[in-house]
Amino acid sequence: MSSVVLDKVTKVYPGDHLAVDQLSLKAGDGEFLVLLGPSGCGKSTLLRMIAGLEEITEGDLWLDGQLANHLAPRDRDVAMVFQNGALYPHRTVRGNIAFPLEIAKSDPATVRERVTELSKALHIDETLERRPGTLSGGQRQRVAMGRAIVRQPKLFLMDEPLSNLDAGMRTELRMEISALVRSLGVTTIxxxxxxxxxxxxxxxxxxxxxxxxxxxxxxxxxxxxxxTAFVAAFLNSQQLNLLAATVRTPQNQYVLLDFGPHRLTIPWSDPRAYAISQHTGGQVLIGIRPDGLAPVPESYDGPSFFGRVRTLEYHGHEWLAYVECGVPSAPVPEPPDTRARLNGNGSGSGGLGGLVRRLFANREEHQEQEHVGPHAGSGIHRRADLIVRLGGRPAWRPNDAARVGVDLSRIMIFTESGARIDPPRR
Ligand SMILES: Nc1ncnc2c1ncn2[C@@H]1O[C@H](COP(=O)(O)OP(=O)(O)OP(=O)(O)O)[C@@H](O)[C@H]1O
Ligand SMILES: [Mg+2]
Known part of the structure; x- marks a missing residue:
């Protein structure tokens, strides 16, 4: 039985560096929770705070219902695997995996049995008498995994354990980790x-x-x-089309997304129409993945854009087309501002609230310089191609005139700061 609860956990590193901001999250008993995000977003910091390797600046960490902010790492019953699973170079594979059990003074016969069993599951049983220096990267990571798993902790924390391996090995080990961890039923972050x-x-x-x-x-x-728009863009194997539109409701007949040269009509019967209409006269961002767009005949009178194919790109299992339509695109907005929430804490200009405000102020100055072009400040700065998924056989060639059909059920609508407007269906 093991659960992890983070309650408004914040980490500020020395030098006023805000790495984790009021983060609340729960991993239930036996759950496999993945922390995903770009480099520097605070993933390792969060994991290290859970392991007790990094102090929590503000907020609470609960392990199994027990407040654990100040619990020593060894009292947390947590096993951690890092990107470069550091092994003991002078011990054999067997010695490395057995180490945590030896420290715990387990009975030697049990240790032997457990190490043999685990090394088979991890496909390293033939390397048991070798030293780490003679192993491949994939084998070393398996040994590190074995050492973490061997004593069946309450919680596994894994920090990019596969990122140093080649693609084939990553896929193979990914399936094995999943099977092994699930068979043990140990909560994993x-x-x-x-x-x-x-x-x-x-x-x-x-x-x-x-x-x-x-x-x-x-x-x-x-x-x-x-x-949010950030999440939509991040979880996308191809680039997300993110377009800027003005919302109009002409004579209240329907809702119109106006892209300048193109328009999309959302009928009132669409359950999202009311939420979108609340932004009448304002700008919104429309997110659509390349597979929500498709080539349609020139005569098609459903929702569509019209343009010219600039180039095609071959991806092995599919083709993508880049179609010039003159539609304004927008950069992916940064996370919605959290200052209001922090200001609401009544901490004045001092304390953590004050510090965070200063940090965010610095961030804004930095962002200000990134805006370019005539729309500087509005976040819109270029006209980009629409990226359209064509499947295995391209229906177009470069320079073709192209009508791009839009699957309205697949569009996502965001505010300019990236918050979702059409109500999520969860
Ligand atoms: N010891 C430290 N002192 C000061 N700043 C730090 C320290 N460790 C991390 N940071 C900063 O905190 C932020 C979060 O770092 P962290 O290592 O948690 O990111 P990450 O999401 O794990 O990134 P990556 O995917 O590159 O491993 C980064 O901006 C980093 O520079
Ligand atoms: Mg990291």
Whole structure:
């Protein structure tokens, strides 16, 4: 029985570096929770706070219902596997895996039996008498995994354990980790910045950006119904089309998404129409994945864009087309501002609230310089191609005139700051 609860956990490193910002999250007993996010978003920091290797600046950590902020690492019954599973170079594979049991003074016959059994499950039983220096990267990572698993802790923490391996080995070991961890039923928190790893391994995924929790849910919920534009863009094997539109409601007949040269009509019968109409006169962002767009005949009168194919790209299992339509695109917005929430704490200009405000102020100055072009400040700065998925046989050639059909059920609508407007269906 083991659960992990993070309650508004914040980490500020020396030098006023805010790494994790008021993050609340729960991993249930036996759950496989994946922390996903870009480099530097605070994944390792969060894992190290759970392990007790890093102090928590503010907020609470509960392990199995017990407040654990100040619990020593050895009292947490946690096993951790890192990207470079550091092994004892002078011990054999057997000696490495057995080490935690020897420290715990387990009976030698049990140790032998357990190590043999585990090494078979991890496909390293033929290397048991070798030293780590003679193993491949994949084998070393299996040994590190074996050493973490051998004493059956209450909680596994894994920090990108596969990121140093080649693609084939990653896929193989990914399946083995999943099978092994699930057979043991141990609660696992697994860090990665690889979306495929997250989607395939997780019971639930928590997505972070810049220390802020963006979304949490099952892989299908997060993929099909992301909470923010950042999440939609991050969980996308191809680039997300993110377009800027003005909302109009002409004579109240329907809701119109106006892209300048193109328009999409949302009828009032669409359950999202009311939420979108609340932004009449304002700008919104429309997210649509390349597989929500498709070539349609020139005469097609359903929702569509019209343009010219600039180039085609071959991806082995499919083709993508880049179609010039003159539609304004938008950069993926940074996470919604959390200052209001922090200001509401009444901590004045001092304390953590004050510090966080200063840090966010610095962040904004930095972002200000990134805006370019005539729409500087509005977040819109270029007209990009629409990326359209064509499947195994391209229906178009470069320079073709192209009508791009839009599957309205697949569009996601966000505010300019990236929050979801159309109500998530979860
Ligand atoms: N000891 C430290 N002192 C100061 N800042 C740190 C320290 N460790 C990490 N940071 C900063 O905190 C932020 C989060 O770092 P962290 O290592 O948790 O990110 P991550 O999501 O694990 O990234 P990656 O995917 O690259 O491993 C980064 O901006 C990093 O520079
Ligand atoms: Mg890391």
């Amino acid at each position: 697994y860090v990665t910045h690889d979306q495929v790893e997250a989607l395939t391994l997780a019971d639930r995924i928590a997505i972070l950006n810049r220390g802020v929790l963006q979304d949490v849910g099952t892989p299908a919920q997060i993929y099909n119904d992301p909470a």
